[in-house]
Amino acid sequence: MASGIHVDLPDPQQLERAFERDLAWLAGELGAEVVSAESVSPLRGLGHPRTAFCVDLSDGRRVKLRRMSEVGEAAELERLLAALAPIGFPQVIARRARCLVLEWIPGKLLSEERETTGWIDAAGALIGLTHRTRLEADALPSERPATAELDRCGSQLAALVAARQLTRPQADAVADAIIRSTPERPIHGIVHGDFAPENLVIDASGALHAIDNEVVRIGILDLDLARTWSRWPMADRTWASFLAAYAAASGRSCNDDQLVGWKLRTLVVSAWYRAAFRLRGADTAVAKLLDFAGPLA
Numbered sequence: 001m002a003s004g005i006h007v008d009l010p011d012p013q014q015l016e017r018a019f020e021r022d023l024a025w026l027a028g029e030l031g032a033e034v035v036s037a038e039s040v041s042p043l044r045g046l047g048h049p050r051t052a053f054c055v056d057l058s059d060g061r062r063v064k065l066r067r068m069s070e071v072g073e074a075a076e077l078e079r080l081l082a083a084l085a086p087i088g089f090p091q092v093i094a095r096r097a098r099c100l101v102l103e104w105i106p107g108k109l110l111s112e113e114r115e116t117t118g119w120i121d122a123a124g125a126l127i128g129l130t131h132r133t134r135l136e137a138d139a140l141p142s143e144r145p146a147t148a149e150l151d152r153c154g155s156q157l158a159a160l161v162a163a164r165q166l167t168r169p170q171a172d173a174v175a176d177a178i179i180r181s182t183p184e185r186p187i188h189g190i191v192h193g194d195f196a197p198e199n200l201v202i203d204a205s206g207a208l209h210a211i212d213n214e215v216v217r218i219g220i221l222d223l224d225l226a227r228t229w230s231r232w233p234m235a236d237r238t239w240a241s242f243l244a245a246y247a248a249a250s251g252r253s254c255n256d257d258q259l260v261g262w263k264l265r266t267l268v269v270s271a272w273y274r275a276a277f278r279l280r281g282a283d284t285a286v287a288k289l290l291d292f293a294g295p296l297a
Helices: 012-030 071-083 117-132 147-162 168-181 221-231 236-250 256-276 282-296
Strands: 034-039 052-057 062-067 092-096 099-103 187-191 200-202 208-210 217-220
Touching: 012 034, 012 052, 012 062, 012 092, 012 099, 071 092, 071 099, 071 217, 117 187, 117 200, 117 208, 117 221, 117 236, 147 168, 147 256, 168 256, 168 282, 187 221, 217 221, 221 236, 221 256, 236 256, 256 282
Parallel strands: none
Antiparallel strands: 034 052, 052 062, 062 099, 092 099, 187 217, 200 208
16 A cells, blocks of 8 residues: 555646636637537546546537646647647647647547557657657757656655555665666657557548647657657567667667666656556556566666
């Protein structure tokens, strides 16, 4: 039982009242009445709900309504999505404080499609183009310290120790393995943060789009790839094809060996997340973390 981990969540009634105000603003901003609103992302995120809504309007339009945790976060996401527009990321239609109205991309989820080499290559290319996108000339990607990410990792390992999911020697061994396996100044750029089949949609023309983009931000490119490895289990040969397509689109070579430390980092996040929100699978996630860390430690 992860009793040593505490995560603050907003009051549900407060969220409900805010959502009602958001719908009223959306209707006025877009000049059409709201016909229906359905939750499409009920999972709780790292410290706040991630709920997004599919909203149908009286003029036949469909949009996505999302409330971010902070005003600055919403403004930054709008800026990053605008940079990603040329590669098919849905755009912000309207923004008010923490609330965003985004384009709705109709189509079929990649998670519902049979996995083929074509779709693996398309997905690898899409995340590669995401990482290659620059906000301004010669500004990204760039080498930056990994200090903040390593600090977060240390805090999460400490929380797992407090929750008695890890012993202190185990946590220290994992932390040491991560530090030894990751560069001091990794490449940073625009990252997706949750690149997985259930967040990718195939439109009517057969193009692939990333549709659940609330955690798009500036981050570590190789850590973003490691998150995909964690969220999207693939056979070794399939993963190699994915990385080859990624390298061709991003313009940077990617050896799977350079992802080892970042893979371990994603397993720490997975274990911490499940323990923090008391989700099923916390023990399994911790066991997977220790199993992967064993040879490194």
